[in-house]
Amino acid sequence: MMTMKMREDIIKCDFLIVGGGIAGMQAAITGSALGMDVVVAEKADTRRSGSGATGNDHFICYIPEYHGDDFEEILREISETLVGPWQDKDLLSLMMKRSQEVIELWESYGINMRPTGKWNFEGHSMPGRRRYHLKYDGHDQKPLLTKQALKNGCRILNKTTVNELLTDDTGRVVGAIGVNIANDEPELVVFQAKAVLVCTGHSVRIYPGMNPAYPFNASNCPADTGSGIAMGFRAGARLVNLDIPYVHAGPSMFQRCGKATWIGVLTDYYGKPVGPFVTKPTRELGDVTADIWQTVFREKCRTVQDQYL
Amino acid sequence: MPPIISEEKCVKCGLCAQICPLDVIKVEQKRIIVKYPDECWHCRACAIDCPKQAITMRYPLSHMMLHVDVPTKTKEE
Structure with a gap:
């Protein structure tokens, strides 16, 4: 004991x-x-x-x-x-x-x-x-x-x-x-x-991650468990902005880190650039396509699956 | 995957155990161990701050697959 x-x-x-x-x-x-x-x-x-x-x-x-x-x-x-x-x-x-x-x-x-x-x-x-x-x-x-x-x-x-x-x-x-x-x-x-x-940061461990290769379920500190928000709630605080999720886009089965600021051209399964913004990797711009088209990974993968089915 | 603490280089100062953001490292009587290996976030605080460079990182296969060593010199150099 x-x-x-x-x-x-x-x-x-x-x-x-x-x-x-x-x-x-x-x-x-x-x-x-x-x-x-x-x-x-x-x-x-x-x-x-x-x-x-x-x-x-x-x-x-x-x-x-x-x-x-x-x-x-x-x-x-x-x-x-x-x-x-x-x-x-x-x-x-x-x-x-x-x-x-x-x-x-x-x-x-x-x-x-x-x-x-x-x-x-x-x-x-x-x-x-x-x-x-x-x-x-x-x-x-x-x-x-x-x-x-x-x-x-x-x-x-x-x-x-x-x-x-x-x-x-x-x-x-x-x-x-x-x-x-x-x-x-x-x-x-x-x-x-x-x-x-x-000031306890994000709420990272609310559910397990879907991908076996993706440790925890976010790239933020896994010790940020949201307990600060819970204790505020228990003390009577009014919680706001819980409807605004913390979103990221990234390829499935991989650690998200690297999507955020990366240098490259987002291309599809056939090697064609998906977005209109860059044709060559540039450090100045990155490729903002995935930032503004947040379902791009899901949609492009689905397209390939449809082709095979 | 848990970092490796070299027993030869470690002087048991305990700094790694103190600063780990997930508190996975523990000072035991005879040596310092990674007590909660599955909780390692791979942030490298322990390896960076160890005064004796006694800690090396290990990464899961998924992290290693796309890892490329960026050359520190240009072709001209």
């Missing part, structure tokens, strides 16, 4: 952040810079946790100096590529408006947003249109965000998974309960906070 000890002191702070991924760490840095006493509870280690683990190399953004000032047109163009149709428009607009601010902050933390010396936008693009995916050197993004958070005085509790939010009689969230799994004997930890932010 497993025993569990309990941490004697309650961890108190102004701002408890559940999940030390990129979003959680950025919130921690911003909160602490504003003078809050911040605690991050992360079930792995913020230096490598979450989907940001061993790095990112592109960031969809709006830089007025590069893209120009017609924000509505730019939003429209972004919505017409990749997962643009599957977006909360207000969130997309907010994200794009503030993306330059994020880039400047990341540069100040030592993340190299301009490894070639200038803004480098590539991939997921229609020929002749502006490009929105900034290519940057984010190989050490998590360690640098961690370093900045610690520099700002944040307390980071690694190996500490939060399982339940705590509410008072009025229903207001006042803290959380977690478990420190650093040692063989787990330790129950109680948090008390004026505000709690749940």
